[in-house]
Amino acid sequence: MTMQRPFLAASAHRRIAGALLLLLLLGWGALAPRGATAEPARIVALGGTVTEIVHALGAGDRLVARDTTSTFPPEARALPDVGYLRRLSPEGVLSVAPDLILATDGAGPVETIDVLRAAETGFVSVPEGYTPDAIAEKIAVIGAALGRPDAAEALMAEVAAGFAALGEAPAPARRVMFILSAQGGRLMVAGADTGADGLIALAGGTNVFAGLEGYKPVSDEAVIAAAPDLILLMETGPQHGLDDAALLALPALASTPAGRSGAILRMDGLLATGFGPRTPQAVRTLRSALAGIG
Incomplete structure (x- = not known):
């Protein structure tokens, strides 16, 4: 397996700029399917990282439900739990009358996701990934869906700075x-x-x-x-x-x-x-x- 290095300062800014360019070119209008509102106010977050990013972007007050894996920040646990991420039922998710569903790509089963995509509500799929670039993409997609590009830009910069501060990985590899x-x-x-x-x-x-x-x-x-x-x-x-x-x-x-x-x-x-x-x-x-x- 190829080792992944943390962001270095220069490459971090290039990656952020690219992600933001994608966000600005696409915008919420292009990302949103039919049924989504310009300012979603009743959001269901499916995936612990999705929920965490929504809160980090300052939109936690718009959440009306979450899945079982959504345990951070602590206040997220007070939200109604619609079930385990990979064993969701469409009835449970739609019972809270969301106007936007943000779901990580790993949510399932497929039959449930198909029903949710076809429902008269907004549905945005958030890509999974396990690299610094993938984190930036998640933030960009969710920021666009929430109509919060400035907050997304700030959060991506904060995360990139966190990686840059780590420097090079120490040797030897354990x-x-x-x-x-x-x-x-x-x-x-x-x-x-x-x-x-x-x-x-x-x-x-x-x-x-x-x-x-x-x-x-x-x-x-x-x-x-x-x-x-x-x-x-x-x-x-x-x-x-x-x-x-x-x-x-x-x-x-x-x-x-x-x-x-x-x-x-x-x-x-x-x-x-x-x-x-x-x-x-x-x-x-x-x-x-x-x-x-x-």
Whole structure:
């Protein structure tokens, strides 16, 4: 897998300018499907990063519902929950009478999304992606949909500055394993084309399971052979209450360099894998943990 570097100052401004040019050329009128209003006032956000960006653009007061993955900022949790991102029902989403639905590309199932697109309401698909450029594109698309290009410009500049401040990734590259779940001792890990893989790359690490695609279960033998220096996982997730001691007691993990040194980093799931405005913070946190490995 090719390593992704954080924005450097000059390239950051070029990418922002390009994204803003797209935003200005397209505008809300071109992005909005039939049924959308010029000033959407009742927005449903589907996707944790979508909800976070809406709030960051100062439009959180327009949200009337969100999906289960939308946990940041904390006030978003007070909104009606229309269900899990990939198991949505059209009835649940439309029951709050939205005039705009902002949905990440990963929302589903397909049948539900088809119904929502055909409904007499605005629907905008927000592209997924796990690079700094992808974050800028998400902000541009949502900013255009909300009619807030100035706020989008400011937020993109803030995020770009956050990446630029990180500088170059430190050497040597440490080996990182992201665990999504540990059910019955069987580990589900992050491969390529995941938020975890993108984060590891930006932090200057090596994803030990980059040869896999998406999230996949792996055998004990594969874990031992991968020899991670650091285990990364979510603070709250489907780990079934396994604390660090319980994880390190699993024979496969105990046999790895990370297991022997106790190198575990837990991070908020949306922060780690969402690729939104706070991603520079996530990169800094992971880099710090990697730098602390002896």
